[in-house]
Amino acid sequence: MxxxxxxxxxxxxxxxxxxxxxxxxxxxxxxxxxxxxxxxGLSLEEVRQFLVHIREKTKV
Numbered sequence: 001m002x003x004x005x006x007x008x009x010x011x012x013x014x015x016x017x018x019x020x021x022x023x024x025x026x027x028x029x030x031x032x033x034x035x036x037x038x039x040x041g042l043s044l045e046e047v048r049q050f051l052v053h054i055r056e057k058t059k060v
Contacts, residue, residue, distance in 0.1 A: 011044065 005022045037047050 005020060006026065007018055007020050010017045010019065034047070
């Protein structure tokens with residue numbers, strides 16, 4: 001995990017918003033997975049749907 005300040009870019013559908021965040025801990029495995037999804041051309045909504053699906057599948 002990495003702890004430092006980062007600039008994140010968020011596309012909220014109306015454009016890209018850049019925001020600086022401080023003292024955040026980022027999980028390198030999640031970063032790698034998100035980058036891979038982007039390389040594969042998956043949209044943010046597709047990633048969200050996948051995560052919701054997995055969460056629902058694993059509920060007991």
